[in-house]
Amino acid sequence: MDSGSLFYSFFLIFTGAALLATVALATRQPLIVAYIVLGGIFGPSGLAMITDTGLLTDIAHAGILFLLFLLGLDMQPSHLLHMLRKTAIVGLLSSVIFAVMGYGCAKAFGFNDTESLVIGGAVMFSSTIIGIKLLPTTVLHHKHTGELLVSLLLLQDLLAILMLLVLYNSKDLANGYLPLLGTLAMLPILVLSAWLSVRYILLPLMARYDRFHEYMFLLAIGWCLGLSELAHSLGLSAEIGAFVAGVTIATSPISQFIAINLKPLRDFFLILFFFSVGASFNLNLLSAVIVPGAVLALLCLIVKPPVFWFFLRGVSEKKKTAWEVGVRLGQNSEFALLIATVATAQGLIDVEASHVIQAAAILTLLLSSYIVVFNYESPIAVSDRLRRD
Template sequence: GYLIAIALGMTQVVALYVAVALTFSSTIIIVKLLSDKREVDTLHGRIAIGFLIVQDIVVVLVMIGLTALGEAGDAAGLGWEAIEVVLKGSLFIATIGLLMRYVLTPLLHQLARSPELLVLFAIAWAVALGAAGVHLGFSKEVGAFLAGVSLASTPYREVIGARLVSLRDFLLLFFFIDLGAGLELATLGAQVVPAVLLSLFVLMGNPLIVMVILGAMGYRKRTGFLAGLTVAQISEFSLILGALGLSLGHIDAETMGLITLVGLITISASTYMILYSHPLYERISPWLSVFERKRAYREEALNRNTQESNYDVILFGLGRFGAGIEKELLQRGHHVLGVDFDPDLVRRHERHGYAVCYGDAEDPEFLATLPLGQVCCVLSSVPDMRVNLVLLHSLREHGYNGTIAVTAHTSRDTERLQDAGANQVLIPYSAAAAEAVDKLFGEGKQCQMQSPQ
């Protein structure tokens, strides 16, 4: 990014700001998209969120450094300013750490009796630390980020996160409004070509870099591709960084408009790339083998159970419904190989002695590693229509002739899955309701009133 900016005629300082802005990706947008696709707990989702958090930590440190640079009058004052920033930052973090240890968790235990109070406190806590960040000479974003980190360390992180989803999505609307308002329409024409070039670099270059790194680390090309797509846009922190550079006089309004335009292009384009990541991968996967080692040892470690040869059932999905099916099949003497895309769930089942492996039902290349030739039944407990349709298609492509059972929520989905080749379609709630009625009224049982004693 720096070299492209230099080639476009920017000065070294401006090119450095642009390059750094292109480096960071939007955590809030990626988390929302992965949540909507239910891929937060997948391997590529966890990898993506991991390096997005690292990026956020780095950009916060960069912003603190720039703040110190802006407050220093000269080179001599920069050293003292840096020491002061380090001291204030250390004191700020230490204070938050003490509050997390001795105040925050016990207080949340009391507030958790009312979900509304829990949400109100989370918002007030973020506002308070944001204000403290501004007062200490940092920024409100730094304070709010530390507030999120502190809340994430409590036992109520999932509850707070779930309750704040609607507020997050609502405030995201204003982020895009501010993004559009930051464009200078008068200078837009001169910025289109640089913005397109830089956007292409972000949309294609960033995913390629991630794929190279993950491939070298021993991950499969599919994991690298899906994780790489999540960095194909710039971050909201990139705009904050640009605004900070503008206030310090390091960049001008035209450069800020350029960064904003790149943000609009990359966020818009990458959203559809992520939403249609699986079909996109199927189309270009033959050309991605260069990004995968001959032996993807990182994921093979999670799939060692696929090498055994005594299975008669393969079960996709080890959630509550799938785990119940697995337990019942094992009690009846079947040899079951469980498959799930959540690495933590895979390890948990392994600790309990089950034969499980990591994998995705939507990955046709993964299906080729399974012992399909020996099992009599492939069962999916995942009630997702798209996932099950892809699984049915892939199994037929691999020539599987055994029984295929999938899961659906409605009778309409059942008909569509049967038309696609499913031999059996399970409807969990209907089956549970029928079993409950049988237990209450089956086998000649009569409904009788109990006489008072």
Template structure:
């Protein structure tokens, strides 16, 4: 059968298996790997054009890493810099050591044990971001820390992908290693120079045509990967570096969004290719080590992360949520091991073992992440060992406040100004480190924490407040605040935020006194302004304009941004 027909059958089988996975509510990535197993040489043996499938999977990896690189903006990591670095590096090294010892005890060669330790230490950016998106938890404290934590891991993976091909050169050719290393560094400098200076100057011209921007992005990502491969370096590192180089340009979100469907198609073929390489005959020999390594990933990685989060003074629930997010291996794990096989460092059975661990951990962690809220109450008491008596960063505050404000940024900024003008005592609850630093500088009372944590709410003086305001745009969190507050204080004025009518009506039914709907409220306020200006341009409209400009400049100086409707969420 010709290659065209094989690919058509492959996609058809993938669609059927994925449909079954959706009905069973399983991750689609497992369906893709199972498709590869079904069409591979050990079952129906449909695939004969291995070279074409391998080429497509390489293109898929390049697109995947290019898009991951586009999200590696320094500001994302800087925002939760300390905790992102500590959790990521601490967890990677601790897991590496545990896996290394276990692999050596199981009789694996030292180099294989090192590869397994490195590969299984990483967690999946793609899967975690997809599940955070499904749960709408990107704006939560644990969600934001997780993004920083995963992006630090992606940077570590970038260095590994860069140096691994150099390690394949024999010792007597040390000169070749040095030359390749220097070439790689010079190439990286040239790439970032082009992106930082040439592309920035041409930014408006590049983004003028959406089709040209799409084509340019593909050419840049695959082109840099091809140059790296031609020079004997890792094409995977080239693709990731190409994405990172464009991450500071204004249109990087748009590029990532437009490339996602193309990436998804080729990535499906990559996982099918991996599944086709999974040897059924070796499964009995691989099952025991796969189960042991999977147990370390599913249980060990969360425990390591909870310990680090606890030492840093975070609450046990935040540590628990972060820990479960990391309880699987990464797409980088499979890419690194596949690269090790290609370089001759590893036997092909190690890729089968890693793929099997991937199947087990992706399957298990998906359920752990989706049912975090149900698992936490059952484990709350034993998890107390991961929480210090004094939790992280609480500004000096008393036991009584007139107003409690959940969320300072954006809408909360105006409320705070009103409290100060009215000489009302207030307490701010927020989890953004930049906001906390600002409140600390201004000596305003605050509590650092996530409002979705019931244990945090129990520590707040809600029963003595006259006004409780939440500017958090999450229905579940607002319902929790509302119900908890009403149970402790039936007389407080409670104002919450909603972004659609059904949510607003639900909050009113639950006992809210007023629900702020920013878009509707903005429209109503604008219509009142129009009436005040008597529908004419004149002195009053100029004064209003300059007043608004001053207000916007102050908000920009404070680092406030209007939420972007659809930012890059890898899924």
């Protein structure tokens, strides 16, 4: 079989993932570890059995879109605004501290101001994928801890998307801030277009054909990807479009049915995403980036939990809840990987700085997963006492 074919790549990825996932479960390890390690083994820097990681990354990006779409589905607009009002100050102040921390660490290792700013911006955010995947469904939907976690992650996602917009338009910033402001002005147009489409097109179609589950499934996928593409065409990001697509149909009575049926599709793409994370890392640069990457990762793991704890205590959260939320948010985000890719493409940072961001993100994703599953309730917790689906 052609080693460059998509089918062959899928065969290697999912067969290998099934084998490594079995080992991971038998040894009580997070499944995410298996997917990233598999990428390193099969990727260009490993056995080079899969070399077209760019295609897989593009496909895996759909996993992030579906994740944000499903997050939007779980958020009633009124409830979302209420929670964001409470956690906005926590999210904003903590992000500033993390950005300064990342900037200072990068400068200490000799990176220039622009590279240090990008590195600082990349470590501001925590992983939506890790945060949601390691949170039991009962906690996610029915407990205050889940509400706090999701609202902070959503705020960070919005900030990350804004940062991506700035990076995408960085070449135009030489001509002033008007191009960026023009792009941001498209956001209300996107939201209004989505709201009108849902009210006058989607909801009537859902009400008329809700008996046909296959059609509802297709309509949901089409709506998510369609609004993502519209957002991209307006100069925004596809991530914004996916999230808006979810929020705008969150009030639909069919929203939970859509959420349940799209989760397997989301997981399919997320496996590809984590594989591509491991596969895209150039192991030849490991000696050059391992020290700054490890230091940056340790700073994030050590600093993030107490910072979140401090600010959450400041808004009257219980000590135990504040610490658990801080620990669950103690890693870097998958957005850091996108930020590294976009900043490199725009010529803002070099390959070494990009790999420092990637190394720190991978290390924190791995280590944070271990910390959570050994200490808190999760679907893949090490002990039976902590395992909750």
